[in-house]
Amino acid sequence: MASTLLPLATFFLVLSASYLQIAGAKAQPLTSLKLNSPILQESIAKEINENPEAGWEAAINPHFSNYTVEQFKRLLGVKPTPKKELRSTPAISHPKSLKLPKNFDARTAWSQCSTIGRILDQGHCGSCWAFGAVESLSDRFCIHFDVNISLSVNDLLACCGFLCGSGCDGGYPLYAWQYLAHHGVVTEECDPYFDQIGCSHPGCEPAYRTPKCVKKCVSGNQVWKKSKHYSVNAYRVSSDPHDIMTEVYKNGPVEVAFTVYEDFAHYKSGVYKHITGYELGGHAVKLIGWGTTEDGEDYWLLANQWNREWGDVCFLNYSST
DSSP: OEEEEEEEOOOOOOOSSSSSSOOOOOOOOHHHHHHTTTTHHHHHHHHTOOOOOOOOEEEEOOGGTOHHHHHTTOOOOBBBOOOOHHHSSSSSSSOTTSSSOSEEEEEHHTTGGGGOOOBBOOSSOOOHHHHHHHHHHHHHHHHHOOOOOOBBBHHHHHHHHGTOGGGGGOHHHHHHHHHHHHTTTTTTTTOSSSSSSTTOOOGGGGGOOOOOOOOOOOTOHHHHHGOOOOSSSSEEEEESSHHHHHHHHHOOOOOEEEEEEEEEEEEEEEOHHHHHHHHHEEEEEEEEEEEEEETTTTEEEESSHHHHHHHEEEEEEEEEO
């Protein structure tokens, strides 16, 4: 397929609820003892499951059963974007006149787009910032051009370099979208993700280094430059829930970033909100919808990239905004 342009957005989910903060907010230092302790704790799961106000169920998920806190923190690869860059990036809002549905799921709205429901695995690498961007870009190519295509996370991760941050040691979602606009990304077929093992082995050790940028398709039938797909620009969306919903409703899934606490590793089902545990870092995912439970609790619908062993989607509370 020839190089293609598509207008896309990235934004930071900045809500006023106490458990949601701008991704990459500086976490308090953790002791060596804490960093080397297991991320999954029976005491945390018990506290959540015995709390009638929690609204979600916790479990000791096998996916993280061998992880220490330090190993889990490596997956949280969102670095805090400099305030100057945020202020200089256009922030859009949408007219309030559009009547939105009470519940919306992009997987249903655009059922022809198989990429929306794909759940990937970032493996050993703190590449969430790259996954959220490239997955959203893939979805929007399908939504706007009716083309099911999986784009390459590896291209962005390996070739963006210092512009995007530190590769597997974390990056900046905003700069990722700037890379997509200026340099584009090739298809996944051309440049597949470097970690095909995922996190199936104990603790995901050793941590992988950022892959090298090769700029050559693994398949001899494809040419790197001709496989490139571009976004037009990068912009922020107002943190008002209506603006976020309208953006998804009109244009498709978006990348969002939020602060992760210890209890998030224990998520099993329900509408998540922070209950207990230390702040660990910033994480980026793909936002694909929203809804309201029968009890009247509002939530965001998120697709995470920790493999289906952890869970295909997550419901994140936003009713306290």
